[in-house]
Amino acid sequence: MEGQGTFTFSNGQKYEGGFKENKKNGHGILTLPNGDKYDGEWKDGNINGKGTFTFSNGHKYVGQWKAGRKDGEGTLTQVNGIKLSGNWKKDKPWNINVYDGSGQIIGKFVSGVEQ
Helix, strand or coil: CCEEEEEECCCCCEEEEEEECCEEEEEEEEECCCCCEEEEEEECCEEEEEEEEECCCCCEEEEEEECCEEEEEEEEECCCCCEEEEEEECCEEEEEEEECCCCCEEEEEECCEEC
């Protein structure tokens, strides 16, 4: 596969976007059977770069990805209004402020440790 296209997997996943050498590459949208959806950048078949992942439970992460994991600057907004915003490392909150629904800081992570 090369260029732009749509691929529907046998498990119900659907990918619409760029392909390079049979791998997801460039901008693309992946929709999963459980309702999860990723809209953003891909590299060599992995989520990589800027993108938005909307979870079926209503949570949403907007930010940087590396090799399929939250990595770099980003914000995870939970359905209850709590936001974790800052730097992520290998899918874990690294240097993050935690905000309540009114925008007040209610916690933080420093070097991956909850304070």
